[in-house]
Each structure stands twice: as structure tokens, then as C-alpha cells.
Amino acid sequence: MSILQSCIQQCLSSSSLPSLCTFSSSISSCPSPSLSRRVLLKPTTTTTVYCSSAADSAVTIVNGNADKRSVVERDEIRLGLPSKGRMAADTLDLLKDCQLSVRQVNPRQYVADIPLLPNLEVWFQRPKDIVRKLLSGDLDLGIVGLDTVYEYGQGNDDLIVVHEALEYGECRLSLAIPKYGIFENINSLKELAQMPQWTAEKPLRVATGFTYLGPKFMKDNGLEHVTFSTADGALEAAPAMGIADAILDLVSSGTTLRENNLKEIEGGIILQSQAVLVASRKSLIKRKGALETTHEILERLEAHLRAASQFTVTANMRGTSAEEVAERVLSQTSLSGLQGPTISPVFVKRDGKVVSDYYAMVICVPKKALYKSVQQLRAIGGSGVLISPLTYIFDEETPRWRELLTRLGL
Ligand SMILES: Nc1ncnc2c1ncn2[C@@H]1O[C@H](COP(=O)(O)OP(=O)(O)OP(=O)(O)O)[C@@H](O)[C@H]1O
Numbered sequence: 001m002s003i004l005q006s007c008i009q010q011c012l013s014s015s016s017l018p019s020l021c022t023f024s025s026s027i028s029s030c031p032s033p034s035l036s037r038r039v040l041l042k043p044t045t046t047t048t049v050y051c052s053s054a055a056d057s058a059v060t061i062v063n064g065n066a067d068k069r070s071v072v073e074r075d076e077i078r079l080g081l082p083s084k085g086r087m088a089a090d091t092l093d094l095l096k097d098c099q100l101s102v103r104q105v106n107p108r109q110y111v112a113d114i115p116l117l118p119n120l121e122v123w124f125q126r127p128k129d130i131v132r133k134l135l136s137g138d139l140d141l142g143i144v145g146l147d148t149v150y151e152y153g154q155g156n157d158d159l160i161v162v163h164e165a166l167e168y169g170e171c172r173l174s175l176a177i178p179k180y181g182i183f184e185n186i187n188s189l190k191e192l193a194q195m196p197q198w199t200a201e202k203p204l205r206v207a208t209g210f211t212y213l214g215p216k217f218m219k220d221n222g223l224e225h226v227t228f229s230t231a232d233g234a235l236e237a238a239p240a241m242g243i244a245d246a247i248l249d250l251v252s253s254g255t256t257l258r259e260n261n262l263k264e265i266e267g268g269i270i271l272q273s274q275a276v277l278v279a280s281r282k283s284l285i286k287r288k289g290a291l292e293t294t295h296e297i298l299e300r301l302e303a304h305l306r307a308a309s310q311f312t313v314t315a316n317m318r319g320t321s322a323e324e325v326a327e328r329v330l331s332q333t334s335l336s337g338l339q340g341p342t343i344s345p346v347f348v349k350r351d352g353k354v355v356s357d358y359y360a361m362v363i364c365v366p367k368k369a370l371y372k373s374v375q376q377l378r379a380i381g382g383s384g385v386l387i388s389p390l391t392y393i394f395d396e397e398t399p400r401w402r403e404l405l406t407r408l409g410l
């Protein structure tokens, strides 16, 4: 449960409000002046609950470290990884594939290490808490979905996305409406905004867990009469239950929307998301060793992800010279490799003499183009074709590293 949700529950616990609290579209306060408690949200990681009951009091709850020092003093670099949910296992698998296996004594222990990176501590946390703790200085690096970075980071420029495409957890944050009733012929955000039904008294009701990005998107797109309600999951049920007109949630295969008679609309995608490596700018600049550790993790991730989409292909080809074989190979569109084929003579001893009348060819081929490549190889006389997986492809320099240094002003 988020801090926001727990605050709302505290508010609701002794009032007669409906089971879902509704926010105005700017989410600055609950709309009804008759509420005995108000929830004020600030664009920081601090949530303040003001109770205007008989004994007026204000309680400040901080997510993460209450210490205001810019970089919390400690010797270790801390990496936050998802403790549960669909990102947890895929994150550990990715790190393992990069030879950065996480060593965890038992699954209920929240601290672990990566033997290859001795100055690094791994902390398992809920994705939203990883972002909050990056901002509070309790973590230096984290792996979470981009949606979580944007929702809980709320535009804070201390967060730097170091690798924006770790190639899992792909989904989109999207607005969806019912396929039936008054929405039957509505297929775009523009059409939804122009429906005469939405007024100040009777606004469009949107159910979402994204209580920062949702209102921001509506405001940026000029939708005026909107209210938001929130819940922890199964949001797709809200329209059929009569709680909301629309939902704003993550979509991947689209099955959950389909099964609940909902549809996405043109212009309704708020963001495309996948797992990312995110860092605290302050940590990278000020914490000893943080930048070097980030460089190594980034290099391994880039090299592995690049390699994961390719196969190494080796084949034998008859020919009169390496150049003549290369000529034939390069005449085929799917056989140019990363930088061109490597052609080496295969030597045999014949009649007491060392001769070479065929050549071994090595290229990298995108996995998607494998079958086409094999067909093209055969067409130019290739035989004995061997396919093997690749572990890493290290470039001379990782483009993301240069970009990171520029963004840090280094
Ligand atoms: N259907 C999906 N397909 C692919 N990735 C998804 C999907 N739903 C969520 N994600 C990604 O996985 C991240 C974690 O989602 P998940 O639902 O596993 O955890 P959670 O939302 O933190 O936990 P919970 O749903 O129990 O509150 C999301 O922030 C998003 O980046």
C-alpha cells in the first residue's frame, strides 16, 4: 500500500466517505468542503496529512531517510532491486546473464551482494520504494520499470535513467474506456474530451494507481472536468462496478482490458515502459566509487543485451582466395555481420604440401534474420554451418556511458 493510499485510509477510517477517495484533477485537495479531513500532496517524497478535527494536528511522514544531508555517509554503493512482483525474477536473471549473479542467503533476507562487485550492496525493495530511496539518498542505483521512475520520481532531476531499455517488463501506461454504452463510438482522447457528459458537477471519473501521472496527463491534454479514484489493483473492474468511467493502468498483452470489455483509445498512451537502470545524480557525482561501479554494470548490460539479440555463425566455403570468398559473402544482404565477415583459410596437407582451397567464415547475425542468413549462405556455397550463442559484444565505447558523463557535466 502506498503512503498516499495509507493516508487516505487513515482519513477514511473515521469518516463516512465512500470506499474510494476521489481527488480533484490537480490532486491538491479532496473536493468536498464537508470532508472533516484533507489530504495535501506535495511534489516531493513527503506526504503531509492535515487533520482538521477537534484536536487539530499535522503529521509529517517521510518516505525513506529523514536526514536532509545531500549524500548520506557510507562506504558501500547500494543497488535497489525489486523484492517481489513480476520484475523480481527477470531482474535477477538479467544480472546473472551479465555474470553479476546476486548472492542472497535466503529469500526473506532483504540484503544481498554481487561477488563480482565487492563494494556494492544489493537491497531488495518494492519498486516504488526503490525510487523513493534513490531520492532520499538511501540507495544509489536501482532497477525498476520506467513507469515507476516517472510516477514516484515526479520529475525530480536527481534521478538519471542510465540504461533505458533492459528489454523486459515491457508495457504501456494507457487510458481505457468501456466498449459499450455511451463510449461505444468513442475512439480517441479528443472524442472523449468533447463528450457533452463531462461537467464540473459530473466530471469524468478515472480509476488509477498513477495518481501523479494520471492528473498530469489529463491536464497536459486539456481535459478539465476529471476526478480520480485509486485502488491497489484489479482496476479493470471499476467501470463495470460503476465506480469509474475510465481507467488509467498498465497494459501489456491487452488481455485484461479485453476480458473486462474495455478498449484503449487513440492518443491515450501516457508512456511506454520497460525495465531501466536508474541512478541518483548526487550519488554518481559525490559518492566514492559510484561512477566506476555504474560504468561496469552499464558496460556489462550493454554488451550482454547487444549479444543476446545475435548468433555467431560459422561456415565453410570453397574459394580461390579470402577476397574472392568475401566478395561472395558480401553480395548477400543478410551476411555482412557487425563490421563485415572474418574469412580465414583452412589449411590441409595434400601430396606433402600445405594448401588451402576452402575458407572458414565467421559473422554475427541478428537472431531474427537467422533462417534467411542460412539460406543465403547455402546459396553461395556455404557448408557445415554452425550456430552458437554470444555472451557479450563489447564496443569500443558504450554510447550510454558518454551520454551519462555529459548529463552529469563531467
Ligand atoms: N502486465 C504487465 N506486463 C509487463 N510488465 C508489467 C505489467 N504490469 C506491470 N509491469 C511492469 O512491472 C512493474 C511491476 O509490476 P508488478 O505488478 O509486478 O508489481 P507491483 O505493481 O509493484 O506490485 P503489485 O501489483 O502487487 O502492487 C511495473 O511497474 C511495470 O513496469
Ligand SMILES: O=P(O)(O)OC[C@H]1O[C@H](OP(=O)(O)OP(=O)(O)O)[C@H](O)[C@@H]1O
Binding pocket: 232, 233, 234, 235, 236, 249, 250, 251, 252, 253, 254, 255, 256, 257
Ligand atoms: O495487458 P495484460 O497483459 O493483461 O496486463 C495488464 C495487467 O497487468 C497488471 O496487473 P497485475 O497482473 O500486476 O495485477 P494487479 O492489478 O494485481 O497489480 C496491470 O495492472 C494490468 O491489470
Ligand SMILES: [Mg+2]
Binding pocket: 233
Ligand atoms: Mg501489478
